[in-house]
Amino acid sequence: MTDCSALQEALVELQAFLGEGRATDSAIHRMAYSRDWSPRPKEMIDLPDIVAVPQSTDDVVRIVEVALRHHLPVVPFAGGTGMGGSVVAWKGGILVETKGMNRVLEVDPANMSVTAQAGITLWELNEKLAPYGLWLPHQPESKRACTIGASIGCDNDSTFGVRYGKIMDCLTDVVVVTGRGEAIRFGHRKASFSSTGYNLMDLFVAAEGTLGVVTEATLRVVTLPKTRLVRGWVFRTLVDAARALERTLASGLSVESAHINCRRRLHFYTHSFRQKYGRDPDVPEWAESILFLSFAGDEEVVDFSLGKARQILEGEFGGELVREQEMVEGYWDSKHRLDFVPFKQKWPDSQRQKKFGAADVGVPMGHLEEMYRAFLEIAAKYGQDILGMTVYNETPNKVSPSISFAVFTDDSTQEAVADFYRYVREMSLKAVELEGTMSTYIGDGDRLGGFSEREHGRSYQYMKELKALFDPDNIMNPGKKFESRWIKD
Amino acid sequence: MENHEALQPFVDDIYTCNRTRCGFCREECPVYRVKRLETYSSRGRMLAARGLLEGVLEPSGELQEVMDDCLMCGYCQARCALHNLDIFSAVREELRAAGYVSPKHEKTAAKILEEGTLFDRPAPIHRQGTTPLYLGCAYQNKPHEVDKIVSVLGKVGIDALISDEVCCSYIVGAVGLEKEFGQAQERFRQIYGPHLAGSILTVCPTCTATLRDEYGLPVQHALVAVAQRLEGMNLVRVSRKVTYHDPCHLGRMLGVTEEPRRILRALGMELVEMEHHGTFSTCCGGGGGVLDVDRTLAVEVSKNRVRDAVAVGVDTIVTACPTCQPTLLRGSGRVANELGVFVDVLDLWQLLDEALAPCQNDPSDRNFRRR
Numbered sequence: 001m002t003d004c005s006a007l008q009e010a011l012v013e014l015q016a017f018l019g020e021g022r023a024t025d026s027a028i029h030r031m032a033y034s035r036d037w038s039p040r041p042k043e044m045i046d047l048p049d050i051v052a053v054p055q056s057t058d059d060v061v062r063i064v065e066v067a068l069r070h071h072l073p074v075v076p077f078a079g080g081t082g083m084g085g086s087v088v089a090w091k092g093g094i095l096v097e098t099k100g101m102n103r104v105l106e107v108d109p110a111n112m113s114v115t116a117q118a119g120i121t122l123w124e125l126n127e128k129l130a131p132y133g134l135w136l137p138h139q140p141e142s143k144r145a146c147t148i149g150a151s152i153g154c155d156n157d158s159t160f161g162v163r164y165g166k167i168m169d170c171l172t173d174v175v176v177v178t179g180r181g182e183a184i185r186f187g188h189r190k191a192s193f194s195s196t197g198y199n200l201m202d203l204f205v206a207a208e209g210t211l212g213v214v215t216e217a218t219l220r221v222v223t224l225p226k227t228r229l230v231r232g233w234v235f236r237t238l239v240d241a242a243r244a245l246e247r248t249l250a251s252g253l254s255v256e257s258a259h260i261n262c263r264r265r266l267h268f269y270t271h272s273f274r275q276k277y278g279r280d281p282d283v284p285e286w287a288e289s290i291l292f293l294s295f296a297g298d299e300e301v302v303d304f305s306l307g308k309a310r311q312i313l314e315g316e317f318g319g320e321l322v323r324e325q326e327m328v329e330g331y332w333d334s335k336h337r338l339d340f341v342p343f344k345q346k347w348p349d350s351q352r353q354k355k356f357g358a359a360d361v362g363v364p365m366g367h368l369e370e371m372y373r374a375f376l377e378i379a380a381k382y383g384q385d386i387l388g389m390t391v392y393n394e395t396p397n398k399v400s401p402s403i404s405f406a407v408f409t410d411d412s413t414q415e416a417v418a419d420f421y422r423y424v425r426e427m428s429l430k431a432v433e434l435e436g437t438m439s440t441y442i443g444d445g446d447r448l449g450g451f452s453e454r455e456h457g458r459s460y461q462y463m464k465e466l467k468a469l470f471d472p473d474n475i476m477n478p479g480k481k482f483e484s485r486w487i488k489d
Numbered sequence: 490m491e492n493h494e495a496l497q498p499f500v501d502d503i504y505t506c507n508r509t510r511c512g513f514c515r516e517e518c519p520v521y522r523v524k525r526l527e528t529y530s531s532r533g534r535m536l537a538a539r540g541l542l543e544g545v546l547e548p549s550g551e552l553q554e555v556m557d558d559c560l561m562c563g564y565c566q567a568r569c570a571l572h573n574l575d576i577f578s579a580v581r582e583e584l585r586a587a588g589y590v591s592p593k594h595e596k597t598a599a600k601i602l603e604e605g606t607l608f609d610r611p612a613p614i615h616r617q618g619t620t621p622l623y624l625g626c627a628y629q630n631k632p633h634e635v636d637k638i639v640s641v642l643g644k645v646g647i648d649a650l651i652s653d654e655v656c657c658s659y660i661v662g663a664v665g666l667e668k669e670f671g672q673a674q675e676r677f678r679q680i681y682g683p684h685l686a687g688s689i690l691t692v693c694p695t696c697t698a699t700l701r702d703e704y705g706l707p708v709q710h711a712l713v714a715v716a717q718r719l720e721g722m723n724l725v726r727v728s729r730k731v732t733y734h735d736p737c738h739l740g741r742m743l744g745v746t747e748e749p750r751r752i753l754r755a756l757g758m759e760l761v762e763m764e765h766h767g768t769f770s771t772c773c774g775g776g777g778g779v780l781d782v783d784r785t786l787a788v789e790v791s792k793n794r795v796r797d798a799v800a801v802g803v804d805t806i807v808t809a810c811p812t813c814q815p816t817l818l819r820g821s822g823r824v825a826n827e828l829g830v831f832v833d834v835l836d837l838w839q840l841l842d843e844a845l846a847p848c849q850n851d852p853s854d855r856n857f858r859r860r
Contacts, residue, residue: 026551027540027545027546028528028537028540028546028549028551028552028555029526029528031528031536031537031539031540031545031546032526032527032528032530032532032533032536032537033527034536035507035510035536036510037508037509037510037511042504042507042508043543045540045543045545047545051526053525053526079512080510080512080527080532081510081511081512097525097526097527099525100525102525121516123516124516127764142511142512144511144512144513144515144516145511145512145513145515145516146512338513340568342567342568342741342768342769343566343567343569343570344570345511345513345568345569345570346570347509347511347513347570348502348505348506348509348511348569348570348571349505349570351505351508351509352501352505355508411508
């Protein structure tokens with residue numbers, strides 16, 4: 001329980017430098033920050049005590065100083081689209097609305113670099129880069145709402161990971177306000193890497209704000225491609241799709257995006273097609289998986305790439321090109337363009353009855369089939385409606401599964417939600433058993449902290465000591481990384 | 490759960506938004522662009538609605554102020570599949586039932602109900618003709634602009650009939666004064682009754698959307714009628730680089746996005762699109778009654794819209810709405826020093842009138858009668 005007088009004093013101190021409009025304990029504003037996209041009982045509400053909107057690194061330093069003085073949690077909030085509860089202030093405290101820091105500080109085309117405040121959305125940043133012929137290729141599906149800081153904080157997936165990697169592969173420098181209330185620059189300025197000292201910058205990727213608040217980032221950007229082409233191929237097994245992708249990459253082709261979907265997930269796209277066009281798409285009954293690839297660059301290279309890919313995928317692995325290109329375009333609308341029919345955006349209607357949720361485990365490609373079989377069993381065991389599996393590939397030029405085992409879950413009661421987290425728990429254990437990880441793009445959030453010691457073993461203790469180094473008073477996003485509300489031993 | 494009657498039809502929508510959290514509605518919401526607090530975005534307002542339903546939030550003056558700071562422009566709804574605007578009106582209705590309503594909005598409603606008009610008119614405009622043209626309060630207050638509109642219509646062969654009319658009362662419904670909105674509709678039907686059987690031309694985007702969607706009337710925006718008749722007309726072409734600002738009700742709600750652009754191209758204009766345009770255009774700042782209750786916010790929104798134009802390298806905005814034009818001009822004046830350029834805001838009807846060859850008839854229209 002937070003001390004009320006401490007809160008009142010903290011609020012007065014915050015308002016003194018932020019102004020009343022940017023520091024508030026009004027229930028209305030706190031309510032607007034009461035949840036993210038993680039499954040939770042629909043009546044659950046987590047109110048922070050204070051909402052503060054900084055506009056600069058200095059503002060954040062002063063906010064952390066206030067928090068330290070009054071022993072209050074500091075919870076950074078960004079896009080609010082996370083699936084693991086990372087930004088939920090379930091221990092109260094000062095919620096830091098980072099989207100007030102949304103300026104581009106420098107576009108440096110000569111060095112293919114951009115420096116921005118961490119609260120800018122990926123979408124807006126790319127709009128600012130487009131006139132220079134540049135873009136940041138880290139592109140999660142939440143990019144309309146997701147910020148640079150959020151991408152760093154939860155290390156989310158990117159549609160184009162198989163060519164450009166994730167945010168870590170773009171990041172060259174960050175400014176972080178640590179739990180000590182110090183603004184520190186970590187990284188290697190605009191150089192792509194450094195072998196001096198320790199790579200402390202990397203610690204902030206997937207740290208979920210538990211070490212500090214990221215306020216600025218410098219990112220390596222790339223040239224906008226002239227042409228892009230997206231196609232889909234169906235295969236008789238999941239393994240065929242994965243091996244076909246590996247062979248395609250080994251051939252020397254540069255693939256821009258590569259997503260493998262299971263049969264059930266394929267049916268999600270055939271269903272969307274049926275709804276839009278009023279007929280079934282022409283997809284063979286034997287299809288057990290679908291591989292979507294995109295190629296981008298100069299037109300002749302893209303054309304050649306498609307030809308060569310067809311040779312490999314169809315000639316060597318028995319894949320069949322999806323003839324219904326409209327279905328492929330529908331998939332691409334969901335993944336990248338986000339170009340939905342006005343007034344009929346698909347997300348809300350898909351979640352009227354049940355809520356989307358996922359176990360985001362990662363396993364090496366050789367265990368894909370076994371993990372998939374386990375998914376079907378475990379999801380059924382806990383009464384989850386199976387949506388299907390999508391394998392994102394997030395390391396440049398490698399089959400590198402970051403997997404969404406997606407379900408529709410019942411969030412009408414506490415017990416039903418508990419079943420979802422039992423499903424996540426068992427999936428996580430299975431992934432570790434298969435030489436993998438519990439989470440690839442969501443993060444610990446308020447679900448895996450503590451439990452993830454089973455994955456990390458003795459290194460978990462080093463993590464705790466690192467946490468104490470950056471945040472000795474344990475004020476930075478407490479209740480995450482080392483504690484869970486949902487999954488216990 | 491508290492019994493908030495007006496919100497009951499939307500409970501499913503409210504929880505669906507809460508559990509979806511896609512945030513597609515947020516960044517380009519014109520109010521959020523200014524405030525930078527989630528509370529002012531659609532998904533933040535949806536959480537406030539949930540707070541009311543569950544008793545976490547009580548009706549209050551503060552909540553009323555937050556809800557009043559919505560332009561009702563519909564951007565969020567176009568990015569969504571829920572009934573966002575109806576929900577915001579329902580929240581306002583709940584707040585009003587609990588005694589929290591802006592005195593300005595109540596005064597407006599009272600004026601509309603008593604006098605049938607939003608503004609004090611210099612003189613009601615009437616004109617003999619054959620095709621009913623409903624002007625709406627804003628144009629009734631702008632006789633000079635009405636001259637232009639009638640002149641354009643005449644030049645394309647439409648003989649406008651302007652008769653007694655009362656306010657469509659959009660603002661009464663939008664701010665949650667549902668009962669009064671019902672009364673106002675009844676009054677409208679009585680006064681405008683003689684013309685309700687046939688089709689009606691309209692010029693105000695907001696009136697057009699209200700009469701179509703709330704009254705179920707077969708209205709057509711006059712620009713659509715003009716665009717249909719422009720082909721083969723003798724036009725004086727103007728070489729000028731402009732951008733077109735889609736009024737929210739005309740573009741997003743009524744889907745009239747292509748006709749104004751076709752007209753501008755026919756006039757020889759070089760049309761440069763702003764980042765937010767067409768269905769996903771952004772509000773000028775004059776929507777939803779915000780001008781009445783939070784002028785500072787309205788001006789900030791209008792300044793952002795003017796910045797949008799400057800960002801694509803133009804210094805002239807053309808629009809077709811009696812609210813958008815003055816609101817944007819106000820923003821333009823405020824932001825001129827910052828931008829180092831004054832962005833002019835022109836009315837499409839005026840451009841059309843100048844470009845269309847004069848009628849063969851006497852230019853002084855004898856069918857007008859002003860009292």
